[in-house]
Amino acid sequence: MKNLKKTTKVDLATYIGVTVAFLIMYALQTGGHLTSSISGQLVPICCFIVMAVSLNLVVGISGELSLGHAGFMSVGAFGGIIAAQSLAETIPSTPLRLVVALAVGALCAVVVGFVVGVPVLRLRGDYLAIVTLAFGQIIKDLINCLLVGYDSHGLHIMFNISGLKSINDLHLEETGKAIIKGAQGAVGVTKISSFPAGFILVMLTLVIVLNLIRSRTGRAIMAIRDNRIAAESVGLNITKYKLMAFVISAALAGAAGALYGLNYGSLVASRFDFNTSILVLVYVVLGGLGNIWGSIIATVVLYMLPEALRQFSDYRMLVYAIVLILVMLATNNDQLKALLGKIIPHRKEAAGNE
């Protein structure tokens, strides 16, 4: 029972911390005390928190290395944009349209997650890393071939595999709108994302992920990570639980992608390339594998860092890399951990919880 209380305490602190941070930033934003650059980062930070927490479910909790998480974000982003743009007249209410767009984004990512996950998660070893790496690249190229428009007849979708077609080949009516113009990406997107929506998505993600890992399903996923053969011997269906973690993670990434896509007037698929996947992986590793609040803090700090290092101009990414290495060294230093353990008595328990 004590364990239940301890993990509940950690979870509660995470919820409260996120809520307090949101309220402060929201008050500052509405009061006009934030610079436009920070204000513009609030929604993307929420998106990347959701990305990091959901990737942690696969990498930290399920123990499978996924290198294509941005691919799911991409699927969700363009799925969400198509939904939001084409439903602009059907659903006039902006918040409702955003909810629908996020749901569509999540659903698209679920479908793709199944297609990628079902064959690969049956295998052992590093296959998932290789396949997700390829998937991230493929999805980017596929979206670069996509032509989508909307008019009174409904959606027009065309795959421009030859590279010779343009948006005009969709033969839209005069009143029709182009939504995705191949390599130019999504254009003329109505920005409907907002910081409160981002906060709600983060909280929803936390509730789903934290409650999941404290339930029998989460224990099964962690047991498979810790010892596959023993997990099978106590009757757990390995593929089912690995797939479950992977698909839930994909769904959350898809929703985050939709929110991200609807935060900008235009969006190209190359925004979600291999670098983005690695960036999210860095957040997860730095925050601690399996440590949800760690992922949140790492995301916020590392997302803000390049902005804060603007004064170094050309050497910005160099300093960023050095800071990363230093933080990695510091968090893996036993002496430093022991020192922290003396200062904060609960630190040791929290470490055991990771």
Add this chain to the structure above:
Amino acid sequence: MNEKRPSHKGKMVPLPTNSIIPERDLAVTPILECRHLGIDFGGLRAVDDFNLTIGRTEIAGLIGPNGAGKTTVFNLLTKVYQPTRGTILLDGVDTAGKTTAQINHMGVARTFQNIRLFGNMSVMENILVGLHGEMNYSTLSGVLRLPSFFRSERIARERAMELLSIFNMEDTAEALAGSLPYGAQRRLEILRALATNPSLLLLDEPAAGMNPSETAELMENIVKIRDTFHIAVMLIEHDMNLVMGICEGICVLNFGQVIAKGTAEDIQSNPVVIEAYLGKQQ
């Protein structure tokens, strides 16, 4: 000192299949029946023509020199390896094509020679994973924290505490499984296996690394587990005190072949067994 507990053992009677089972188990289907079981690894016949029947409440022993194929038999029974030849019947049901997880659902639980606990999880959580099948709430009600989640979790935790009390391990419930002493890890593995509600418990060297007094306690507890849960136990063990003390039927394996079957008395006086262990007398 442990030899003086014959009361745990029942009278053994022979079957037409050349196996012996306790007389009290004759009326019911044997829990396990292996017929001509065998597996090849490439050209190596790791186990060949393995025949064994175990009674419903029997404590059976599987012994043999190192590399005889004892753990391979366990891996065949739990379908970690798929047999090349032969049949395994569990409670009279053929297990052909079943997976390891399905074998567990059919009532077989096991421990491992090299301990395989979920090291990053607590002792309680390890047992709760074993109780996974006993809990009946869905993933969705777990995420939404519906009343069924709390009810089911509470019952499971109470059950886990009961299991821990078998080995007086209640106070270690919150400790990390990987941080327990060696003997306690072995005991936890047994409890995790028991949590899956098996009718046949396979123990792979349960006394390895234990001192004599721990081993004596373990022997009592294995008998206690059999009597409390009314299950069959099959164990691989090198500690002959333990094997001869509690095992009713004993099967001796050498180079993948059964060289002797019988009670402790039969085995101890069998010249083939003595030769397998000590070499041929000149």
